[in-house]
Amino acid sequence: MIPIAHFMLISAGLFCIGLYAVLTRRNAIQVLIGIEFMINAAVLNFVAFGKYDKIAGGGQMFALFAIVLAAAGVAVALAIILNVYKYFKSIDPTKTDTLKD
Amino acid sequence: MEGLNFLENRGLIALLAAILPLFSFVFILSSKRGGGANFALSTISLSFLLSMYLFSHIWNAEPEHKQFSWFMIGKVQFYAGILLNNLSILMMVLVSGISVLVHIYSREYMKNDPNIHRYWAYLGLFCFSMLGLVISDSLLLIYLFWELVGFSSYLLIGFWFSKHAASQAAKKAFIMNRIGDLGFLTGILIIYTQFQTLDLARLFGDGGLISTSSIENGLWISGSQQIPAIWLSIAGLAFFLGAMAKSAQFPLHTWLPDAMEGPTSVSSLIHAATMVAAGVFLIARIYPVFDPLVLDIMVWVGAFTAFMAATIALTQNDIKRILAYSTISQLGFMVMALGIGAYSESIFHLATHAFFKCLLFLAAGSVIHQLHHYCEKYKHNFDHQDIRLMGGLRKRMPFAFFGMCLASAALVGLPLTSGFLSKDSILIRTFEWTATREGVFVILPWLMVLTSWLTAFYIFRLVFKVFFGESREIKADKLGQISDSPVQMKYVLLILSFFCTFIVFAFNPASFESSWLWKGFEVSMIREISVYHWLVPLILNLGSFLLIFITYRIYVLDNGPQSMKGTWLYRISNQEWFFNEIYNFMFIRSVERLSLLSYRFDRTVIDGLVISMATLTKTISSIIDWFDRRIIDGLVNASGSLSRYIGRFFKNFQSGRLQHYLTTMLLVVLSFFILSYLI
Structure with a gap:
């Protein structure tokens, strides 16, 4: 039986890697990949904790739900990135800074 | 018929006689031609004829007194008018007669002077003032003409004003006469205070206010009005001071010899009939006002002046100066005579003196x-x-x-x-x-x-x-x-x-x-x-x-x-008894010293005060300026820059970069957790 702490550590590591990618990458696609990492870290946590809800399997349910949502979110995000590229001719998030004051 | 009426109106004739020379003054001065001799001569001659006519009617007859109300001060009515009696009519004839002769004489004497029309104009003014003086019936009017006589003599003495001595002499005469004028004015004010009128006939006539006023227990009483008796003497002295300056009596005589700087014909006019005679005339006109004390002073002033001037005349070498001192001496005689009560003798001498002094001057002039x-x-x-x-x-x-x-x-x-x-x-x-x-x-x-x-x-x-x-x-x-x-x-x-x-x-x-x-x-x-x-x-x-x-x-x-x-x-x-030197030492030098002193006082104390005040203000304001700049502005600026720095600091967060926002968000969440953990 793999202790829950290992799942948590793997999940935290995944989350941190995702977060790092989100914060540091110079490519919107990679940032998106980082986000996927972080979602999957969360999904991993759902599944891990789902072990303790054997009757309803709520954790599994949530994990599925989150995967679907993440897929939808990626579709939307990719569409946004496509539009950003059309507008800025670049998908480097440091260049799209027209929101600055 | 009208002409007859005119001749009947003697006041009007006297007025005309006095005004004619004024007319000549105005006319000649405004015409600005290099002439005017004939016009001046004809007006003064007409004046003389009118005076003679009046003389023939009024001499030893009823005095003529015409007046009209002039103005009111409070409840006191002032009158202006003409009072013709023996004295004034004699003076009128004397003044206009001498003036006619001097005018004729001047035609030759002043012939080639470039400013001749000014000369004729001034002569007109002079005659007008003197004639006005002798016919006026009120002290106020007399004072007015008195000043005019002083002023026109100033103009004539300084006629050759480009000569330094002449302009100095004119100023001297004017200033000396101002001293006398002050006396005259004082006298007028005292008389007005006591009697509330300046009318000669009411004051000095038979049964006039002066003769009905009395002195009791050291009080000078007239009607309900009473003031200390000393004021009678002071009034007399004040009037006498006025006469002293005009008639060149000691100690105000020094202007007369200097006045010789004027043209000789003018000197003759001044010495014979106008100007200096005005002083004696004034004393004679207001004779009742002088009390025994003042009369005694008059005697001694006159006698001393006569003697002093005679001794000075002994050694003078300037022909006109000798005559000037002889005039002062003779005026001393007249004043002394008035002092002892020899009224008619004094006037008599005034009249005879007018002619022979005029002759002396004109002969010297030729x-x-x-x-x-x-x-x-x-x-x-x-x-x-x-x-x-x-x-x-x-x-x-x-x-x-x-x-x-x-x-x-x-x-x-x-x-x-x-x-x-x-x-x-x-x-x-x-x-x-x-x-x-x-x-x-x-x-x-x-x-x-x-x-x-x-x-x-x-x-x-x-x-x-x-x-x-x-x-x-x-x-x-x-x-x-x-x-x-x-x-x-x-x-x-x-x-x-x-x-x-x-x-x-x-x-x-x-x-x-x-x-x-x-x-x-x-x-x-x-x-x-x-x-x-x-x-x-x-x-x-x-x-x-x-x-x-x-x-x-x-x-x-x-x-x-x-x-x-x-x-x-x-x-x-x-050296003329060193009077000029004494006056120079006593008055001029002391005034000069006083003015030097006050100049220094001004420079050091007043200016110093002002300057130190200014310095003080300057210092205070520079302190305030510093305070303003550093403290007040500093506060404002500090708050300004503080908000700028804060703004700048927070502006950095608004970089527009997505990842920065995310980082910030992360930091906030982290710090929230750290804080909640610590607390």
């Missing part, structure tokens, strides 16, 4: 005139007013010589002249008056006799030096070039010579009581002592003749006693 022409013609420069340089002119200028001799005789008071009548009458009165007094008054008549003798010496010294002996400056062969004055001047001299004889004033050459002029005034109160009536003229004339003889020996035959030159007596006399 000498100066002819010598001046000689100087110009032959380029021979010398001071043509210095009697030491003249001499031997008797044969060259017989008319001037004749006039001068006759006038000198009248001045000395030799028999058959007008001066004999008037001057001896004053001396007789002095002797009679002194008989009623004791103490120091005993020397008074002898002082006057001595003065009279001195007169004989100095005036004949002038005559002998100018007309006798050898010419000292002009060479004998050139003396023939000097001719007698032009015909108009000669006539004037002749006419005036006639007026210097006794016949004009009295039929009896030995008795002044027979003079119509003397009788025209109130007979004086002095008790007559008949022995004096022949003794005094006798002593006087014997002495005078003796002195004239001595003078003749000294100056013509040149074998007189040793010269007095160098002695201290001579120095005092020649």
Whole structure:
């Protein structure tokens, strides 16, 4: 039986890697990949904790739900990135800074 | 019919006579041509004719008094008008008559002056002021004309104002007269305070306010009004001060000799009829106001002035200066006579003096005139007013010589002249008056006799030096070039010579009581002592003749006693008793010192105060400036920059970069967790 702490550590590591990618990458696609990492870290946590809800399997349910949502979110995000590229001719998030004051 | 009405209205005639010269003044000054002689002469002649007409009607008849209301102050009504009595009508004739002669004379004398039209205009103003002065019926009006006389004399004395001495003399005359004017004004104010009127007839007439006012218990009472009695004396003294300045009495006499800087014809006018006569006239006009104390002061001032001026005249060398001092001396006689109560004698002397002094000046003027022409013609420069340089002119200028001799005789008071009548009458009165007094008054008549003798010496010294002996400056062969004055001047001299004889004033050459002029005034109160009536003229004339003889020996035959030159007596006399120096030292120098002192005070104290105040203000304001700049502005700036820095700091968060936002968000969440963990 793999202790829950290992799942948590793997999940935290995944989350941190995702977060790092989100914060540091110079490519919107990679940032998106980082986000996927972080979602999957969360999904991993759902599944891990789902072990303790054997009757309803709520954790599994949530994990599925989150995967679907993440897929939808990626579709939307990719569409946004496509539009950003059309507008800025670049998908480097440091260049799209027209929101600055 | 209208003309008849006009002639009936005597006030109007007098007014016209006075205004005519003013008209000439305005007309000539506004026309600005280099002439005006004829116009001036015709107006003054008309004035003279009108005066004569009035004289024939008013002399010894009912006085004429016309007035109209002038203005009101509070409840007091002021009147302006004309008061013609014996005194004023005599003065009118005198002033206009002398003026006519001087005008005729001036036509030749001032002929080539470039500013001649100014001269005629000023003469007009002068005559107007003097005529106005004598006919005015109120003290206020008299004061007005009094000032005008002073002003026009200033203009005339300074006529050649480009000459430094002339402008200085004019200023001196004006300033000295201002001192007197102050006295006059004070007198007017006192009289007004006491009587609430300045009307001459009401104040000084028969049964007037002055004569009905009384002095009781040291109070001067008039009606319900009463003030301390001392004010009567002060009023008298104040009026007398005014008269002193105008009539050049000691100690305000020093302007008159300096006034000789004016044209000689002007000097003659000033000395004979206008200006200096105004002082004596004023005293005579307001005679009742003087109380015994003031009259005594008047006696001594007059006597001292007469004596002093006579001693000064002894050693002067300027022909006009000698005559100026002789005028001061004679005015002293008149003032003294008024002081002892010899009213009619004084006026009598004023009238006779007017003619012979005018003649003296005009004769001297013709000498100066002819010598001046000689100087110009032959380029021979010398001071043509210095009697030491003249001499031997008797044969060259017989008319001037004749006039001068006759006038000198009248001045000395030799028999058959007008001066004999008037001057001896004053001396007789002095002797009679002194008989009623004791103490120091005993020397008074002898002082006057001595003065009279001195007169004989100095005036004949002038005559002998100018007309006798050898010419000292002009060479004998050139003396023939000097001719007698032009015909108009000669006539004037002749006419005036006639007026210097006794016949004009009295039929009896030995008795002044027979003079119509003397009788025209109130007979004086002095008790007559008949022995004096022949003794005094006798002593006087014997002495005078003796002195004239001595003078003749000294100056013509040149074998007189040793010269007095160098002695201290001579120095005092020649330096005019050092009055100018004393005044210079006492008043001018002290005023100068005072002004220097106040200048220094101003510079150091006042300026210092101002400057230190300024410095203080400057310092305070610089401190405030610093405070403002550093503290107030600093606060404002600090808050400004603080918000700027804060703004800048927070601006950095708004970088527009997605990842930065995310980082920030992460940090916030992290710090929230850290904080919640710590707390």
